[in-house]
Amino acid sequence: MFEFTVSARSGRARTGTFRTPHGDVRTPMFMPVGTQGSVKGISPHELLDIGSQIILANTYHLMLRPGPDLVAVHGGLPGFTAYPGPFLTDSGGFQVMSLGHMRKITEEGATFKSHLDGSLILLTPERSIGVQESLGADIIMAFDECPPYPASHEYVRNSLERTLRWLERSLTAKTRSDQALFPIVQGGIYHDLRAVSLQATVAFDTPGFAIGGLAVGESKEEMYPAISQTAQGLPESKPRYLMGVGHPEDLVAAMALGVDLFDCVYPTRTGRFGYALTDDGRLNMNSSAPRQQLMPIDPECDCYACRHYTRAYLAHLLRAEEMLAPRMLSLHNLCYLHRLVERASLAIASGTYREWAEEWAARYFKGNVPAWFTGAIQNVD
Amino acid sequence: MFEFTVSARSGRARTGTFRTPHGDVRTPMFMPVGTQGSVKGISPHELLDIGSQIILANTYHLMLRPGPDLVAVHGGLPGFTAYPGPFLTDSGGFQVMSLGHMRKITEEGATFKSHLDGSLILLTPERSIGVQESLGADIIMAFDECPPYPASHEYVRNSLERTLRWLERSLTAKTRSDQALFPIVQGGIYHDLRAVSLQATVAFDTPGFAIGGLAVGESKEEMYPAISQTAQGLPESKPRYLMGVGHPEDLVAAMALGVDLFDCVYPTRTGRFGYALTDDGRLNMNSSAPRQQLMPIDPECDCYACRHYTRAYLAHLLRAEEMLAPRMLSLHNLCYLHRLVERASLAIASGTYREWAEEWAARYFKGNVPAWFTGAIQNVD
Numbered sequence: 224m225f226e227f228t229v230s231a232r233s234g235r236a237r238t239g240t241f242r243t244p245h246g247d248v249r250t251p252m253f254m255p256v257g258t259q260g261s262v263k264g265i266s267p268h269e270l271l272d273i274g275s276q277i278i279l280a281n282t283y284h285l286m287l288r289p290g291p292d293l294v295a296v297h298g299g300l301p302g303f304t305a306y307p308g309p310f311l312t313d314s315g316g317f318q319v320m321s322l323g324h325m326r327k328i329t330e331e332g333a334t335f336k337s338h339l340d341g342s343l344i345l346l347t348p349e350r351s352i353g354v355q356e357s358l359g360a361d362i363i364m365a366f367d368e369c370p371p372y373p374a375s376h377e378y379v380r381n382s383l384e385r386t387l388r389w390l391e392r393s394l395t396a397k398t399r400s401d402q403a404l405f406p407i408v409q410g411g412i413y414h415d416l417r418a419v420s421l422q423a424t425v426a427f428d429t430p431g432f433a434i435g436g437l438a439v440g441e442s443k444e445e446m447y448p449a450i451s452q453t454a455q456g457l458p459e460s461k462p463r464y465l466m467g468v469g470h471p472e473d474l475v476a477a478m479a480l481g482v483d484l485f486d487c488v489y490p491t492r493t494g495r496f497g498y499a500l501t502d503d504g505r506l507n508m509n510s511s512a513p514r515q516q517l518m519p520i521d522p523e524c525d526c527y528a529c530r531h532y533t534r535a536y537l538a539h540l541l542r543a544e545e546m547l548a549p550r551m552l553s554l555h556n557l558c559y560l561h562r563l564v565e566r567a568s569l570a571i572a573s574g575t576y577r578e579w580a581e582e583w584a585a586r587y588f589k590g591n592v593p594a595w596f597t598g599a600i601q602n603v604d
Numbered sequence: 605m606f607e608f609t610v611s612a613r614s615g616r617a618r619t620g621t622f623r624t625p626h627g628d629v630r631t632p633m634f635m636p637v638g639t640q641g642s643v644k645g646i647s648p649h650e651l652l653d654i655g656s657q658i659i660l661a662n663t664y665h666l667m668l669r670p671g672p673d674l675v676a677v678h679g680g681l682p683g684f685t686a687y688p689g690p691f692l693t694d695s696g697g698f699q700v701m702s703l704g705h706m707r708k709i710t711e712e713g714a715t716f717k718s719h720l721d722g723s724l725i726l727l728t729p730e731r732s733i734g735v736q737e738s739l740g741a742d743i744i745m746a747f748d749e750c751p752p753y754p755a756s757h758e759y760v761r762n763s764l765e766r767t768l769r770w771l772e773r774s775l776t777a778k779t780r781s782d783q784a785l786f787p788i789v790q791g792g793i794y795h796d797l798r799a800v801s802l803q804a805t806v807a808f809d810t811p812g813f814a815i816g817g818l819a820v821g822e823s824k825e826e827m828y829p830a831i832s833q834t835a836q837g838l839p840e841s842k843p844r845y846l847m848g849v850g851h852p853e854d855l856v857a858a859m860a861l862g863v864d865l866f867d868c869v870y871p872t873r874t875g876r877f878g879y880a881l882t883d884d885g886r887l888n889m890n891s892s893a894p895r896q897q898l899m900p901i902d903p904e905c906d907c908y909a910c911r912h913y914t915r916a917y918l919a920h921l922l923r924a925e926e927m928l929a930p931r932m933l934s935l936h937n938l939c940y941l942h943r944l945v946e947r948a949s950l951a952i953a954s955g956t957y958r959e960w961a962e963e964w965a966a967r968y969f970k971g972n973v974p975a976w977f978t979g980a981i982q983n984v985d
Contacts, residue, residue, distance in 0.1 A: 543641075
């Protein structure tokens with residue numbers, strides 16, 4: 224269980240398979256986010272249709288409502304949500320920081336007021352793991368602090384040291400053998416602190432590792448060296464999960480640096496706002512041009528929306544505030560990211576990842592490929 | 605084309621098949637409403653899965669946005685919406701009355717201000733038929749006035765006489781032979797006026813007829829005699845469409861009186877509000893009990909929601925305001941009405957409609973079957 228097999232490499236990019244109790248996950252893979260136990264508007268079978276292989280659910284939200292016990296009596300997330308494949312749950316830490324009110328971090332854990340009813344809640348490594356065991360995901364995350372950006376060197380050092388102590392407590396609290404616990408490497412954008420976090424975290428030899436504390440406001444020029452350093456410092460034989468990253472250009476750049484797993488609300492959220500992801504960049508379906516266009520969102524896409532609907536129809540639904548529009552754009556965007564990692568996998572398998580990424584970027588960026596992207600796919604640190 | 609064949613009778617209730625250019629419609633049938641060219645949140649293939657056979661779309665809405673020309677360049681509603689079966693469009697008259705501002709009715713037509721941009725629009729029989737020809741539904745409706753309730757005898761008489769003149773103009777304006785135009789019998793709750801409208805309308809010998817002007821605020825005791833009188837006065841050899849009626853108890857009662865087609869926003873609207881239709885009455889999924897129930901909405905239902913989800917999960921999604929909840933409840937409610945008319949058809953085919961309806965009602969009304977229902981299924985006028 225939790226075996227990771229690398230099947231091909233192209234530069235640092237690689238393809239592989241991660242075995243979990245609910246099925247294999249072929250990497251690189253993007254994980255749709257089902258915050259409250261549902262990928263907004265999309266049914267489990269629509270996810271399977273577009274090639275989803277693992278869904279992320281949020282411990283913070285599900286802990287507050289409906290509560291872990293109700294999910295547990297359903298046999299965990301697959302029984303609760305009817306998605307029959309693997310899940311990953313986060314630790315709740317990140318959302319305590321971003322959503323909880325009046326949060327206070329101590330050695331014990333994080334105290335916050337629920338955004339739902341204002342009740343005071345203490346989330347500790349032990350509680351996070353307990354809740355994640357009730358939720359029953361195949362991959363669970365160590366309880367950590369994701370420091371804000373910007374944060375001082377001293378703040379980040381103290382934070383990552385506490386996160387390491389919380390990692391030990393998380394591993395000690397864990398009782399189920401059918402869940403893989405991934406620790407999270409922190410260190411912000413500080414090279415020396417990343418190195419400290421990396422060295423201490425890798426020592427735990429867990430079935431996989433996450434790269435955390437990024438995509439929180441720093442520039443791409445700050446983010447990519449940190450991704451590169453962390454991915455390179457993680458063992459070749461374990462999957463690497465870059466948390467909270469899901470823009471197409473970031474997937475292509477981070478895969479070049481050896482990242483295997485991604486998650487982000489971006490494809491579904493931007494879809495609800497009327498934007499569609501394509502190889503030509505993000506298409507604004509709220510603008511006037513699509514209202515008269517009889518072509519699909521993306522003629523190269525085989526999702527339900529692209530097989531059945533014109534841009535004109537979907538633009539009409541958006542203006543009319545019909546639920547089918549955000550639903551279809553979310554579905555398309557998820558499908559786009561799934562196809563993107565699939566195309567990347569083919570390029571990796573044929574040993575031509577950099578060439579493929581350059582070609583993809585030339586079209587996506589309309590000729591203005593940013594330096595951070597070129598640096599990432601050329602593995603320039 | 606537009607042949608109607610009655611296949612079985614039980615009392616006045618009957619089953620039949622109505623042939624249209626986009627496929628056969630087996631009656632009795634409930635038509636889901638796709639107001640703006642989309643049954644809210646539901647994809648065409650989900651409609652086919654639950655047994656939908658014909659979809660209603662609203663001329664008023666589609667005329668204002670996106671406009672009939674855009675639908676026409678898609679080849680009409682099937683091409684625009686990707687629902688491959690038959691459609692019915694209303695004439696726009698009813699919604700001019702209920703949604704248009706500052707409406708004024710003259711012999712020429714109805715003038716109103718668009719609820720979207722305030723522009724002044726004149727809808728005439730000729731314009732309504734022109735728009736409906738662009739939309740391309742298999743069944744189109746004559747332009748009529750649906751008088752408000754209450755309305756004086758004099759008002760209703762003048763209105764129905766104008767509606768008859770508008771019917772002649774509607775038929776004259778019609779140019780497409782692949783669309784069936786249904787006239788609408790009016791007369792409010794006045795027996796003598798219904799008789800006048802009936803006699804004059806039936807004379808046109810169209811492929812089907814509608815019963816209009818009901819379910820607009822009158823009591824069941826006023827509505828059912830009017831349905832009974834109108835249905836009995838319409839030819840046996842043509843389908844009868846009772847407009848805007850879609851509560852389960854009304855379907856069962858009106859089928860007993862010989863009604864073949866129904867439409868209503870009720871199943872989707874009440875679903876979006878968190879209510880589920882069942883043989884035990886309407887289940888309020890917003891209440892506290894379903895939050896802990898591990899059973900499906902309706903153990904006898906085979907819709908996607910009932911096959912995959914517990915009440916507890918759907919109640920959680922409702923509270924969390926997740927789009928999947930209104931979507932799944934809408935789907936279930938439509939499926940419930942489709943199964944209801946299917947069960948009715950089986951009872952009709954076996955000549956036991958009244959017995960079936962009595963048994964259904966005993967459970968649905970929890971023993972308190974109202975007199976109007978009993979009167980209707982016993983065909984007591």
